[in-house]
Amino acid sequence: MSVKCMIRDVKDYVGQTVRIGAWLHNKRSSGKIQFLQLRDGSGYIQGVVVKSEVSEEVWNDASKLTQESSLYVTGVVREDSRSKFGYELTVTGVEIIQITQDYPITPKEHGVDFLMDHRHLWIRAPRQRAILSVRAEIIRAIQQFFDQRGFNLVDPPILTPSSCEGTTNLFHTKYFEEDAFLTQSGQLYMEAAAMALGKVYSFGPTFRAEKSKTRRHLIEFWMIEPEMAFVDHEENLRVQEEFVSYVVQSVLKNCAAELETLGRDVSKLEKCVAPFPRISYDDAVKFLQDKGFEFTWGEDFGAPHETAIAESYDTPVFITNYPTEIKAFYMKPDPNRPEVVLCADMIAPEGYGEIIGGSQRIDDPELMEQRFAEHELSSEAYQWYMDLRKYGTVPHSGFGLGLERTVSWICGLDHVRETIAFPRTLYRLYP
Numbered sequence: 136m137s138v139k140c141m142i143r144d145v146k147d148y149v150g151q152t153v154r155i156g157a158w159l160h161n162k163r164s165s166g167k168i169q170f171l172q173l174r175d176g177s178g179y180i181q182g183v184v185v186k187s188e189v190s191e192e193v194w195n196d197a198s199k200l201t202q203e204s205s206l207y208v209t210g211v212v213r214e215d216s217r218s219k220f221g222y223e224l225t226v227t228g229v230e231i232i233q234i235t236q237d238y239p240i241t242p243k244e245h246g247v248d249f250l251m252d253h254r255h256l257w258i259r260a261p262r263q264r265a266i267l268s269v270r271a272e273i274i275r276a277i278q279q280f281f282d283q284r285g286f287n288l289v290d291p292p293i294l295t296p297s298s299c300e301g302t303t304n305l306f307h308t309k310y311f312e313e314d315a316f317l318t319q320s321g322q323l324y325m326e327a328a329a330m331a332l333g334k335v336y337s338f339g340p341t342f343r344a345e346k347s348k349t350r351r352h353l354i355e356f357w358m359i360e361p362e363m364a365f366v367d368h369e370e371n372l373r374v375q376e377e378f379v380s381y382v383v384q385s386v387l388k389n390c391a392a393e394l395e396t397l398g399r400d401v402s403k404l405e406k407c408v409a410p411f412p413r414i415s416y417d418d419a420v421k422f423l424q425d426k427g428f429e430f431t432w433g434e435d436f437g438a439p440h441e442t443a444i445a446e447s448y449d450t451p452v453f454i455t456n457y458p459t460e461i462k463a464f465y466m467k468p469d470p471n472r473p474e475v476v477l478c479a480d481m482i483a484p485e486g487y488g489e490i491i492g493g494s495q496r497i498d499d500p501e502l503m504e505q506r507f508a509e510h511e512l513s514s515e516a517y518q519w520y521m522d523l524r525k526y527g528t529v530p531h532s533g534f535g536l537g538l539e540r541t542v543s544w545i546c547g548l549d550h551v552r553e554t555i556a557f558p559r560t561l562y563r564l565y566p
């Protein structure tokens with residue numbers, strides 16, 4: 136009798152016969168023994184087929200297996216300290232489901248375009264599997280963090296009538312007779328939700344028709360957007376640093392094997408514990424000028440600037456109080472210095488750039504009206520948003536964490552395109 140199980144659970148079946156649905160990842164053969172590298176999505180295990188111990192049929196079926204052939208394998212689980220997986224399977228039976236011919240992704244090196252064209256298969260590779268598995272852990276940690284702290288999950292709409300983060304990179308679509316846009320950020324709706332539920336967060340896809348072809352930009356990316364009533368700028372930063380530390384420490388605890396597969400230097404991540412340093416925009420500008428950058432107050436930072444600033448720290452760093460001019464219309468000005476806003480970007484270490492953008496929001500109805508005029512936003516489209524300032528306005532703050540940039544940093548990747556199963560990038564909609 137065999138028990139059906141998944142590879143990750145074989146530790147519970149040492150000495151027993153199990154049956155596993157699997158794909159052949161790789162194979163070695165000595166003529167008398169075949170070593171099958173098997174994967175089932177939950178993990179990897181080596182199946183050992185000994186010619187003298189199995190029927191001719193089992194031996195021959197095992198010999199036919201090619202890369203990515205699918206099968207049910209039956210065998211006895213053995214503890215094996217030499218194997219990097221810790222366990223081995225002494226194979227007693229092989230049931231072929233399909234012998235795969237000409238699997239396009241071979242163990243040799245392939246170019247990025249080729250791999251991206253075959254992304255639907257590429258995600259089976261150990262490295263890609265590890266990344267997607269870390270991503271899933273990050274999402275679990277995010278939800279745990281907020282759920283444990285009394286936040287309610289709220290889902291803002293994806294089809295929207297107006298913009299949140301400026302009108303230049305909106306995806307336009309039709310909503311029957313009306314014009315509509317794919318959401319750039321759920322924030323404005325989350326502000327309404329915070330007035331109803333106090334502390335809320337959203338987690339969903341957002342879209343930016345950005346013509347940027349960088350290693351940090353996706354056209355479709357996932358964002359976590361908490362929004363909190365009665366929370367000011369300073370309190371907002373404290374939530375962010377605790378949140379990011381929690382996520383990193385959860386990955387270190389639960390994804391050690393994946394981080395090893397990725398060759399991630401975990402000592403760098405271990406240092407990521409709150410509180411995080413803060414540097415004002417003003418000081419960041421001075422710092423850059425001292426480093427020889429040509430940079431004037433009022434400009435926005437680009438990737439090289441962010442990287443130069445982040446290099447001074449082991450943990451993420453907050454850059455606070457940016458010029459009002461270069462930030463979104465809804466950010467609250469510093470009461471003592473209205474030319475800057477009560478905002479912060481969190482910059483990840485090691486050159487991964489901005490992972491969080493957040494701020495305290497304008498709560499004063501008159502100032503909000505004034506901003507609509509300055510930014511040429513039709514007050515009709517934002518009528519409902521104004522209502523939040525009219526009916527019991529309160530100080531409130533929130534932020535948005537970009538999931539893919541966070542995955543990219545924690546996994547130590549060169550490019551954000553590997554952080555999501557099917558990335559949407561500037562020139563790619565397939566597969």
Ligand code: 4AD
Nearest residue numbers: 320322352353356360489490491492493534535537
């Ligand atoms: O700084 P952003 O544009 O902020 C907002 O959208 C706010 N409304 C969030 C809020 O306060 N609720 O975007 C937030 C984060 C960035 O820090 C970055 O991590 C990520 O979203 N992001 C992108 N990630 C991948 N590709 C892109 N094109 C991204 N644009 C922003």
Ligand code: MG
Nearest residue numbers: 480489491492
């Ligand atoms: Mg930003």
